Amino acid sequence: MLTERQRMILTAIVDDYIRSAEPVGSRSISKRGDVGYSPATIRNEMADLEELGFLEQPHTSAGRIPSHKGYRYYVDHLAPFNLLAPNEFKMMKAFFADKLNAIEQVVQHAGTILSHMTNYTSILLGPEVFHTSLRHFQLLPLGENTAVAIIVTSTGQVENKTVSIPPGVSVSEMEKVVNLLNRKLTGVPIYKLKSALYNEIGQEMQRHVEHFEELMNVLDEALDGGQDGQRLFLSGTTNMLNQPEFRDIDKVKSILDLFEETPTLMKMMISASTGTGIQVRIGTENDHEAFANCSLITATYAIEGEAVGTIGILGPTRMEYARVIGILDILSKDLTKFLSRLH
Amino acid sequence: MLTERQRMILTAIVDDYIRSAEPVGSRSISKRGDVGYSPATIRNEMADLEELGFLEQPHTSAGRIPSHKGYRYYVDHLAPFNLLAPNEFKMMKAFFADKLNAIEQVVQHAGTILSHMTNYTSILLGPEVFHTSLRHFQLLPLGENTAVAIIVTSTGQVENKTVSIPPGVSVSEMEKVVNLLNRKLTGVPIYKLKSALYNEIGQEMQRHVEHFEELMNVLDEALDGGQDGQRLFLSGTTNMLNQPEFRDIDKVKSILDLFEETPTLMKMMISASTGTGIQVRIGTENDHEAFANCSLITATYAIEGEAVGTIGILGPTRMEYARVIGILDILSKDLTKFLSRLH
DNA sequence: CGTTAGCACTCTAGTGCGTTGAGTGCTAAA
DNA sequence: TTTAGCACTCAACGCACTAGAGTGCTAACG
Numbered sequence: 003m004l005t006e007r008q009r010m011i012l013t014a015i016v017d018d019y020i021r022s023a024e025p026v027g028s029r030s031i032s033k034r035g036d037v038g039y040s041p042a043t044i045r046n047e048m049a050d051l052e053e054l055g056f057l058e059q060p061h062t063s064a065g066r067i068p069s070h071k072g073y074r075y076y077v078d079h080l081a082p083f084n085l086l087a088p089n090e091f092k093m094m095k096a097f098f099a100d101k102l103n104a105i106e107q108v109v110q111h112a113g114t115i116l117s118h119m120t121n122y123t124s125i126l127l128g129p130e131v132f133h134t135s136l137r138h139f140q141l142l143p144l145g146e147n148t149a150v151a152i153i154v155t156s157t158g159q160v161e162n163k164t165v166s167i168p169p170g171v172s173v174s175e176m177e178k179v180v181n182l183l184n185r186k187l188t189g190v191p192i193y194k195l196k197s198a199l200y201n202e203i204g205q206e207m208q209r210h211v212e213h214f215e216e217l218m219n220v221l222d223e224a225l226d227g228g229q230d231g232q233r234l235f236l237s238g239t240t241n242m243l244n245q246p247e248f249r250d251i252d253k254v255k256s257i258l259d260l261f262e263e264t265p266t267l268m269k270m271m272i273s274a275s276t277g278t279g280i281q282v283r284i285g286t287e288n289d290h291e292a293f294a295n296c297s298l299i300t301a302t303y304a305i306e307g308e309a310v311g312t313i314g315i316l317g318p319t320r321m322e323y324a325r326v327i328g329i330l331d332i333l334s335k336d337l338t339k340f341l342s343r344l345h
Numbered sequence: 346m347l348t349e350r351q352r353m354i355l356t357a358i359v360d361d362y363i364r365s366a367e368p369v370g371s372r373s374i375s376k377r378g379d380v381g382y383s384p385a386t387i388r389n390e391m392a393d394l395e396e397l398g399f400l401e402q403p404h405t406s407a408g409r410i411p412s413h414k415g416y417r418y419y420v421d422h423l424a425p426f427n428l429l430a431p432n433e434f435k436m437m438k439a440f441f442a443d444k445l446n447a448i449e450q451v452v453q454h455a456g457t458i459l460s461h462m463t464n465y466t467s468i469l470l471g472p473e474v475f476h477t478s479l480r481h482f483q484l485l486p487l488g489e490n491t492a493v494a495i496i497v498t499s500t501g502q503v504e505n506k507t508v509s510i511p512p513g514v515s516v517s518e519m520e521k522v523v524n525l526l527n528r529k530l531t532g533v534p535i536y537k538l539k540s541a542l543y544n545e546i547g548q549e550m551q552r553h554v555e556h557f558e559e560l561m562n563v564l565d566e567a568l569d570g571g572q573d574g575q576r577l578f579l580s581g582t583t584n585m586l587n588q589p590e591f592r593d594i595d596k597v598k599s600i601l602d603l604f605e606e607t608p609t610l611m612k613m614m615i616s617a618s619t620g621t622g623i624q625v626r627i628g629t630e631n632d633h634e635a636f637a638n639c640s641l642i643t644a645t646y647a648i649e650g651e652a653v654g655t656i657g658i659l660g661p662t663r664m665e666y667a668r669v670i671g672i673l674d675i676l677s678k679d680l681t682k683f684l685s686r687l688h
Numbered sequence: 689c690g691t692t693a694g695c696a697c698t699c700t701a702g703t704g705c706g707t708t709g710a711g712t713g714c715t716a717a718a
Numbered sequence: 719t720t721t722a723g724c725a726c727t728c729a730a731c732g733c734a735c736t737a738g739a740g741t742g743c744t745a746a747c748g
Contacts, residue, residue: 040692065739
């Protein structure tokens with residue numbers, strides 16, 4: 003569709019614009035060593051590229067900037083997936099060689115590293131509890147009529163919730179039920195817990211326990227808590243303010259506001275990371291209009307071949323795609339390896 | 346020190362400036378119904394107040410704005426602690442009448458409400474684990490050589506940490522130790538746990554257990570996790586962007602950057618909330634220069650008379666002191682009541 | 689026929705300047 | 719002691735002008 007020369011010029015423009023954030027003129031392209039054409043020739047090609055929709059002009063007498071379509075073409079066909087600097091590479095490897103830590107801490111820490119390395123905002127979706135199984139369940143009475151329910155999953159994640167105990171239920175009764183639960187349900191996947199609760203041990207409980215109905219409600223409530231599982235970690239949110247395109251308070255505010263809306267962000271991350279490998283959403287390809295001038299690059303990490311979490315980088319559409327994709331690729335694979343080791 | 350009329354004029358200026366964020370002129374004060382003097386008279390008083398350091402002038406031909414000293418005087422002597430609107434009051438009460446929830450959820454939710462009601466940023470320090478006691482300890486093996494340690498406190502807070510198990514230690518050995526620990530240490534205040542571990546059950550363990558040294562290290566590591574206890578909750582960080590004094594990206598960036606530095610913020614909150622009651626830190630009274638144009642108002646909440654956490658509101662120095670102080674006062678007392686009920 | 693030099697044209701960003709208006713300080717009168 | 723009046727100050731605004739970067743078009747060149 004594009005000639006070799008057009009591809010070369012488009013690449014040059016995108017690269018330049020990513021670096022400078024200023025419209026790129028024909029003369030500055032011509033002056034680069036790697037393009038052997040005069041400004042006039044380049045002007046002609048640029049006019050063509052604009053007609054094809056790959057470039058835009060802020061106003062008549064300015065240089066060109068890439069359009070969303072231009073970025074998309076760049077990402078799909080042109081971006082040089084240059085490797086990281088060796089010391090950066092080592093840094094990431096060292097991170098996982100570090101001493102063992104709680105899984106969510108690792109994810110959170112990975113987010114910090116990502117945002118520091120890239121100077122963009124990192125958005126990480128913690129490992130989904132969904133695909134892990136029950137390791138241990140516990141119900142600890144606290145006061146007169148409250149108890150804390152604790153669920154530990156096979157990956158060592160701990161979820162807890164305070165529940166209220168109906169009057170009349172004795173401690174020994176509760177213990178009996180909890181024991182039964184641990185005997186019967188350990189190893190059951192979290193997402194099957196509730197149905198297993200009703201189908202497998204419902205009858206047995208009914209036989210042995212006095213306040214069946216009430217206790218069932220308590221368990222129901224307790225297990226509910228464990229299911230909203232996935233956690234969202236943000237890091238480097240203020241990096242957005244460094245970008246020249248977000249010098250405008252109002253633009254930046256709509257983005258930062260969205261950062262506080264965890265559920266919306268979660269949905270975006272989940273919908274962005276369909277399929278395997280690295281996904282790039284450029285500008286308006288994101289569902290939310292606050293991200294119209296942003297690009298979101300995501301990758302998933304997996305346990306036993308099944309994707310359980312997502313890591314992502316959010317930056318301006320004028321983003322260092324090649325670098326970020328390289329980093330995300332490595333980190334997602336390392337996270338996957340790390341999780342398998344733990345499993 | 347100040348005449349009655351000066352106090353009245355100072356009050357009027359601070360009130361006006363809080364509302365409008367624009368320098369206040371003599372004429373606009375004079376036009377208010379409650380001040381019966383001409384602009385000229387007020388001008389004279391304003392000149393005096395400026396000389397005394399209560400007011401400042403951005404430039405010669407502008408109105409006056411309160412200085413830090415002016416705000417301080419206003420907060421200490423002039424602010425009308427008007428009550429909240431009845432519906433706001435009800436809203437806050439209703440919040441605590443709500444169904445029982447995990448304690449940290451309550452604190453976090455309180456932060457959300459605070460920031461919404463005030464349109465400022467709320468900073469809450471979660472209940473200190475320090476002053477609670479051990480309710481239950483557990484060590485669950487996960488894989489070959491890892492385990493998750495769980496500590497439940499008397500208030501129902503759950504802390505967990507992944508630890509590595511030295512090779513050679515058997516599951517039954519671990520169980521023995523955990524049982525011993527629960528028997529001997531339940532009810533011991535968290536901050537005494539480590540010393541109690543060594544003094545009270547050190548010898549007994551040594552007698553019964555083979556890998557004493559290694560297990561001691563594991564427990565040490567596990568209990569370490571529980572001690573960094575206090576958690577920081579932020580809400581409404583982007584409200585800062587609404588304030589006209591923070592239209593400047595660079596100013597706002599230094600503030601938002603500080604929001605990401607949890608340890609620094611924690612220290613500030615702790616140092617700000619010495620003593621009981623409500624504390625107000627105006628402008629440069631805050632230790633950090635990013636907050637030079639901000640005021641931080643804090644209050645503590647308590648369990649059994651002992652302060653265990655802090656709630657705070659951060660806004661521009663031009664802050665609705667009266668309103669915010671009123672809200673914080675009510676909320677901190679309600680939180681205290683709520684915690685006692687739980688205890 | 690593709691490429692390039694030259695040139696007129698366009699448009700933004702920056703600069704300088706006069707005007708406006710809010711607000712002050714001072715003086716003199718009430 | 720208070721107030722009216724007046725000259726003065728200074729930021730903000732609008733306007734015209736300029737400089738400069740970049741374009742599109744045409745014609746010449748190899």
